[in-house]
Amino acid sequence: MSEDIIAAISTAWGEAGIAIVRLSGFNSRELADEVVHGIRPLSETPPRVLRNGYLLDEKKEPIDQVLFSWFRAPKSYTGEEMVEISTHGGTLVAQKCLESLIGKGARLAEPGEFTRRAFLNGKIDLSQAEAVLGIIRSKSEEALRAATRTLRGELSSFAKDIYNEMLTISSSIEVGLDFPEEDIPFIENEGVESALYTLKQGLEDLLDRCNTGFLLREGIRVALVGRPNVGKSSLLNALLKESRAIVTAIPGTTRDLIEEVLTYRGIPIRLVDTAGIGAPGDEIEAMGIARAEKAMMEADVRIWVIDGSEPLTPADLALVQKISATNHIVTINKADLPLVISEEMINGLLPQSPVFVISAEKREGIEALKDAIVTNIAGGGTLTSGLNASSRQVEEIRKAIQALGQGISALNEGMGQDVVAACLYDGRTCMERLLGLSVDDALLETIFSQFCVGK
The missing domain is CATH 3.40.50.300 (P-loop containing nucleotide triphosphate hydrolases)
Structure with a gap:
């Protein structure tokens, strides 16, 4: 969990029926109670219960009537304690609310920081996080459906199954290589090749679905x-x-x-x-x-x-x-x-x-x-199975397919299973980056910087 509290306006700028200001971080309720006055403070309100109150300015004067509620960790979008304040829509009142929260100790959220915290706190994996952006940017119903399928975990589930199979085969090969004197069943080359073909076909099917989703999102130029x-x-x-x-x-x-x-x-x-x-x-x-x-x-x-x-x-x-x-x-x-x-x-x-x-x-x-x-x-294929995928994700799947193909070629050329193990390692590394099991700050910054502030 993060130490600091982040705040942002999560709705679009301009005049509208309502505007929503979000807070996330430990003690968000107490901070919100300093700028919003209701019959009961949030600190005494059950989670997910809406309260009616007034937004106060720096002189403790009411400037808007609002609805506000809070979400208990980990049952929130970010996995942290969260607060949402619904003001009347407008170019001024939501901004005044945000300024008051920042004045009380919150800091302005960075682009995509709410979703980044959801990923870091284990609420979603990286492919689901990127699907959030896909939903926001959807330009057609089919693109929206593809992003929703990914957000629900279809891409992750498919990819995790393949990754686990890679781990199983890798461990079997590497144990046989590291401990040849032990009484451990040896996997014949034919069995390894058959397993690699099956994995490669599964990844190619996943790539087809991701290519369709990428097409639905980015379009044809x-x-x-x-x-x-x-x-x-x-x-x-x-x-x-x-x-x-x-x-x-x-x-x-x-x-x-x-x-x-x-x-x-x-x-x-x-x-x-x-x-x-x-x-x-x-x-x-x-x-x-x-x-x-x-x-x-x-x-x-x-x-x-x-x-x-x-x-x-x-x-x-x-x-x-x-x-x-x-x-x-x-x-x-x-x-x-x-x-x-x-x-x-x-x-x-x-x-x-x-x-x-x-x-x-x-x-x-x-x-x-x-x-x-x-x-x-x-092509003539259906669009109903498409999965939202970024160019980064598509490239990782392609590299994993290439790694498995190199392993198959190595067996056909008479090379040892140690070469196949290295190819499987490369393929697993690609799948780990795809799923977010192995990421660095630079990659996360690249992904979440594409989000708007407040998401």
Whole structure:
């Protein structure tokens, strides 16, 4: 338990029905009683019982009527004694309450410090702590469900089972290596290899679920690319079903990146409308093209927009070389006009590339294109099993899979089980970091600094 009492406003800044100020730490009740006056003080109130009272200023004058309650350790969010004070929402009263608490000895909580204390006090593990941030940042119902599954412990439970199996196999191998003269059953290489394959498959299944959850949370970054005046901005508007980008017949209208987000099949799609890629006409257009090419390289999917009513130009053909080795979808736009470009022509340039004939102006073929964007990244799998996962967690699982794969390769190459034991150790280390069994202050600081103050 921490010695000091932390305090913060846990609700969003601005006018609202209520604002909640939280305290956590030993003797939080006594400190709260110094700034809130009720019929009975919190020190004489049972836990989880709401009291009505008045918030007092530094002159002991009431400035707001509030509700307040306390939670006994360890049955609280942080595992410590906690107090919550509900003031009327506003930009001033909650701040005055917080200032009074700090003036009486509390200190302002750091970002994520309430959740960090919950982790340190054993209320949640690290994957659950990160799921809290996933819930806060959810942009779709599916992302929210994935974060809730992780908060309830599905990721932790799956990962702990695999970690315990790793420990069992490791101990069996290492005992046989350390005490060969003892009458201890020796595990044959075939048995070790079978166990490693089973563990590796389990981790790959977990990675699939975490990748789905990561996709639900972070979304798919899609860059609309093409030469000027082929209809990229019209396509952006059609996908969004609103007029977000200015559309004119003048080439090069878009000079900078325009970013918008839509949610489709539960997955956020981050659309980036880029400047037309071609020979720049001026310095500003050249800067726009440079940003467009950067966005094109950073995207998860590139949608090459072609004006199907005109023959391909040298600028179009130059773009073929840039996107040929990337993950891309081709759209032949302006299907409402007579087309001179066909799917066969595009497949001759980019074999096996997905090609869609659309009319951004008439919004024809847009739903099929949205489906293709999601399928391109998510595949045909279900989204209902996704688990909220950060890039850190996904990377730890990938490293653990790699370590097990190296152990299998070592056996196949005739190396000893001591090499396999080392590979298992590396895999266990990854799982320990994933679950928070082995963490340092730098990692915790990185994780919890992403939270808002008050959570």
